[in-house]
Amino acid sequence: MLLEVSNLRLYYRTIRGLVHAVDGVSFDLDKGETLGLVGESGCGKSSTALALMRLLPKNVAVFKGKIILDSEDITSLSEEEFRARIRWKKISMVFQGAMNSLNPVLKVGFQVAEPMIIHLNMDKDEALKRARELFKMVGLSPDFVNRYPHELSGGMKQRVVIAMALALNPELIILDEPTSALDVSIQAQIMNLLKRLKKKLGISMIFITHDIALASDLCDRIAVMYAGNIVELGTAEQVLLDPKHPYAQKLIASVPRLREDRVPEFIPGAPPDLVNPPSGCRFHPRCPYATERCKKEEPPLISLEDGRIVKCWLYG
Amino acid sequence: MKTMEVLIELKNVKTYYFIPKGLFKTIAVRAVDGVSLTVHRGETVAIVGESGSGKTTLGKTAVRLLEPIAGKIIFEGKDITHLKGDMLWFRRKAQMIFQDPFTSLNPYMTIRQILEEPLIIHKIGDPSEREEIIAKALTEVKLSPPEEFLSKYPHMLSGGQRQKVGIARALVLRPDFIVADEPVSMIDASSRAEILYLLRNIQREYKMGIMYITHDIATTKYFSDNIAVMYLGKIVEFGPTSKVLKNPLHPYTRALMEAVPDPDPSNRFKERKVIPGEPPSPINPPSGCRFHPRCPYATERCKKEEPKFVEVEPDHYVACYLYE
Numbered sequence: 276m277l278l279e280v281s282n283l284r285l286y287y288r289t290i291r292g293l294v295h296a297v298d299g300v301s302f303d304l305d306k307g308e309t310l311g312l313v314g315e316s317g318c319g320k321s322s323t324a325l326a327l328m329r330l331l332p333k334n335v336a337v338f339k340g341k342i343i344l345d346s347e348d349i350t351s352l353s354e355e356e357f358r359a360r361i362r363w364k365k366i367s368m369v370f371q372g373a374m375n376s377l378n379p380v381l382k383v384g385f386q387v388a389e390p391m392i393i394h395l396n397m398d399k400d401e402a403l404k405r406a407r408e409l410f411k412m413v414g415l416s417p418d419f420v421n422r423y424p425h426e427l428s429g430g431m432k433q434r435v436v437i438a439m440a441l442a443l444n445p446e447l448i449i450l451d452e453p454t455s456a457l458d459v460s461i462q463a464q465i466m467n468l469l470k471r472l473k474k475k476l477g478i479s480m481i482f483i484t485h486d487i488a489l490a491s492d493l494c495d496r497i498a499v500m501y502a503g504n505i506v507e508l509g510t511a512e513q514v515l516l517d518p519k520h521p522y523a524q525k526l527i528a529s530v531p532r533l534r535e536d537r538v539p540e541f542i543p544g545a546p547p548d549l550v551n552p553p554s555g556c557r558f559h560p561r562c563p564y565a566t567e568r569c570k571k572e573e574p575p576l577i578s579l580e581d582g583r584i585v586k587c588w589l590y591g
Numbered sequence: 592m593k594t595m596e597v598l599i600e601l602k603n604v605k606t607y608y609f610i611p612k613g614l615f616k617t618i619a620v621r622a623v624d625g626v627s628l629t630v631h632r633g634e635t636v637a638i639v640g641e642s643g644s645g646k647t648t649l650g651k652t653a654v655r656l657l658e659p660i661a662g663k664i665i666f667e668g669k670d671i672t673h674l675k676g677d678m679l680w681f682r683r684k685a686q687m688i689f690q691d692p693f694t695s696l697n698p699y700m701t702i703r704q705i706l707e708e709p710l711i712i713h714k715i716g717d718p719s720e721r722e723e724i725i726a727k728a729l730t731e732v733k734l735s736p737p738e739e740f741l742s743k744y745p746h747m748l749s750g751g752q753r754q755k756v757g758i759a760r761a762l763v764l765r766p767d768f769i770v771a772d773e774p775v776s777m778i779d780a781s782s783r784a785e786i787l788y789l790l791r792n793i794q795r796e797y798k799m800g801i802m803y804i805t806h807d808i809a810t811t812k813y814f815s816d817n818i819a820v821m822y823l824g825k826i827v828e829f830g831p832t833s834k835v836l837k838n839p840l841h842p843y844t845r846a847l848m849e850a851v852p853d854p855d856p857s858n859r860f861k862e863r864k865v866i867p868g869e870p871p872s873p874i875n876p877p878s879g880c881r882f883h884p885r886c887p888y889a890t891e892r893c894k895k896e897e898p899k900f901v902e903v904e905p906d907h908y909v910a911c912y913l914y915e
Contacts, residue, residue: 309859315779316750428869458641459806463850463865470862485780488854495859511856529781531809532853533836538813541785545749 277446277479278304278327283340285319285326292550293336296322298503300340301576304447309473309480311494311511313487313526315546318500320483321371324449327481328368329357345446363390367440368449371483372456374432377424383435384410384420390442409438412475414468430461434468441472451483466492488530491515499523502547502557505576509583519585522558556588564589595631597665598768598800599653599685602627604662606645606652621873622648624824625662630768630800635791637803637815637832639847643870644821646804650770653802654685667767683713686761688790690773692753696745702729702756703741709764728759732789751782755789762793769794770802775810787814808844809851812836820844823881824873826900830907840909842866842886880911888913 285297297319304310312320325331331338342350349361370376378386387409388402397405407417413434424432433453440448450469454462470493473480482493490497490511497514499507499522507520518524528540544561547553556574559565569588576584577591606623622645630636630653640646651657653664655671655678664672671681689695696705706725710716716724729737732755745753754774761769771790775783791814794801803815811818811832818835820828820843828841839845846866852858866885871877880898883889890912898910 315781430869458869459808459850460641460846460866461869463863464867466852467862467865470859487780488852491854491856491858492852492863493859511859515854515856526781527854529784530854531784531807531813533809533812533848533851534853539784541783541788542781543785545751545782546779 276303277306277308277345279341279343280323280327281341281343283323283326283342284337285322285331285335286337287332288334288336289550294549295503295552296549297326298552300500300503300505302498302505302508304479304481306446306479307473307477308496309482309494311487311490311497312481312483312500313485313490313497314500315485317502317546317549319503319549320500321451323500324368324451324481324483327366327449328362329354330362330368363445364394364443365445366447366449367443367445369436369440369451369453371452373436374429374456377432377435379424382421382423383427383432384422387420387435387439387442390439394443405442406438409441410435412441412472413438414464429457430464433457433461433465437465437468437472441476441478445478447479447481449481449483452485453482454489455484462489469493487515487526499526502552503549504557504586505584506558506586507583509581513581513583519579519583519590520558520587521562521564521589556586595634598630598632598634598667600629600663600665601649601653602663602665604649604652604659604664606648606657606659608648618874621824621876623652623659624873624876626821626824626826627662628819628826628829630802632767632800633794633798634817635794635801635803635815636817636819637805637811638819638821639805639808639811640821641806641847641870643823643873645824645873646806646821647772649821650687650772650802650804654687654768654770655681656687679713683764684766685768685770686764686766688754688757688761688769688771688774691777692750692757693745693777695757696753696760698745701742701744702748705745705756706760706763709760713764715764724763725759728763731762731793732756732759733785734759750778751786754778754786758786758790758793765797766799768800768802770804772804773806774803776806783810784813790814807851808836808847820847823870823876825881825910827882827911828909829900830904834904834907838904838907840903840907840914841882841911842888842913843882 281301283297283300287294287296300323314320384406387406391397391402406420410417410419415434454465484490494511496510498505501522507523518527525542531539542561553560555571556569559569574586574588576586578584604626608620609617612618638646652659707721710721726737734740734755775786815832818832819826822843828844839848849864868885877884879895880893883893898912900908900910902908903914
């Protein structure tokens with residue numbers, strides 16, 4: 276087991292009150308495995324990633340739970356230790372829209388080399404040499420190290436950002452909507468690249484997306500999130516072919532399919548306000564199966580016989 | 592289909608943007624470069640393409656937010672290609688729904704003001720009649736009861752609700768023609784189908800013609816009658832939605848479809864067939880067939896001559912030498 280997250284909570288302080296962005300999230304991840312965190316905007320998937328990277332905004336009011344990486348409790352590390360040993364070296368991240376935050380006045384090769392110079396004490400030539408290798412690995416011509424960001428297309432910049440995340444040989448790479456700003460044909464190219472890296476490097480990945488169909492392209496297991504909770508967690512086969520939680524069922528039914536004759540459905544209503552989340556099960560106001568119990572009591576995480584976890588009273 | 596009434600017809604329309612280069616030169620961006628297309632009353636035509644294909648420019652040209660530099664636009668039998676000044680009648684009949692529901696609604700106006708403004712501009716009804724029209728439009732887009740939304744501001748609504756307001760704003764004038772530019776691309780996946788069903792039902796009720804602009808070919812399957820696939824300013828394939836999706840002809844259409852995953856867990860074990868490279872710039876498009884630098888079937892001829900639009904099966908057209 277590479278990573279074990281248990282009961283992670285992350286609340287933000289705002290003028291309207293506490294935002295329960297991540298509210299008791301638990302999952303684990305094996306070496307070489309890819310986990311998808313899937314859900315709508317505001318479900319807490321990006322906040323979960325920021326908590327793993329310990330890149331927290333200033334208005335965090337509560338940050339609780341346990342994160343165990345390589346049998347070490349990294350939640351108890353000091354900020355200095357976390358920076359020196361964990362962030363980027365063991366866990367790295369491709370941020371949403373990161374390709375647009377490359378420094379416009381520095382050559383992209385140097386931007387990939389820089390973390391190696393700082394963290395690994397490499398000299399500049401050595402780091403640039405390794406940057407050229409990384410460029411090759413992500414499907415860019417090594418000579419592109421001498422280009423500036425404006426000389427690259429969106430897809431190429433995304434490859435640079437992925438090279439950057441790989442620079443320090445991390446064990447886990449978190450990808451937050453890595454293709455959301457790209458055209459579909461470029462998106463398919465990047466997904467192919469990620470598949471190749473997953474196979475070749477045996478690296479673990481957490482893939483964050485709102486698009487559950489896209490998650491099927493990469494993820495071995497999928498966690499469906501709703502309003503700060505994981506509501507279902509299972510293998511890609513279990514979740515995609517036979518979802519159990521009503522929200523997961525609805526989410527999958529809402530995907531328009533090109534190759535099958537299944538008319539897309541939709542979920543009436545909108546996700547709840549996380550300052551004042553609904554009582555009981557947070558999905559109950561939109562759930563077709565909601566009972567009195569769902570309104571009052573929060574369902575526990577229930578392990579089914581096939582090994583998956585569902586947070587729903589239908590199964591308990 | 593053949594007997595349907597033509598609502599708007601574009602004939603070899605070209606819309607270029609001119610950007611200054613240096614002091615004295617300008618260069619042309621050939622965003623839409625010779626497009627012919629017809630939308631009938633009661634029909635939805637999907638315009639599918641990636642960024643830079645010219646699909647949004649085409650939509651804006653069709654509602655004459657942009658003026659073409661060549662070609663003709665005929666709306667209900669009238670030539671509106673170069674209409675200037677006196678176009679209020681056309682504005683009333685042709686409306687646009689924008690991609691971004693967060694920036695296309697004025698944040699300082701209430702929902703009532705947003706929906707009443709077009710009625711005031713077009714001098715429709717007295718205040719109480721307008722109130723009635725607005726309430727009806729809100730009910731039609733399933734924002735009910737209307738009283739609950741009238742005095743709210745856009746920021747108090749979710750993305751899906753805002754887009755519904757955008758649709759209601761287009762509807763209050765009872766237009767004949769709507770250009771919907773990526774109306775669901777910024778909305779959560781779980782609400783997309785709702786917005787699209789809404790549009791489709793309203794269209795059926797009022798027999799509107801819709802140009803549905805999208806990058807997502809999967810949604811066209813359920814929400815369009817015809818598809819036009821655009822690449823670098825030109826339509827490369829056109830036909831009834833079912834035929835195009837069942838039997839895509841142009842290599843670009845096939846690549847677009849191949850790139851879209853269905854939620855199938857076996858996807859992760861195989862790589863997708865992808866087309867290499869990225870679309871070139873419309874400032875200096877490739878010679879011959881514009882897709883040839885990325886096309887796996889390109890021949891010498893494709894580099895030199897531009898393929899003509901040919902009918903391969905009834906109503907199904909493609910511009911590609913593979914089918915000549």
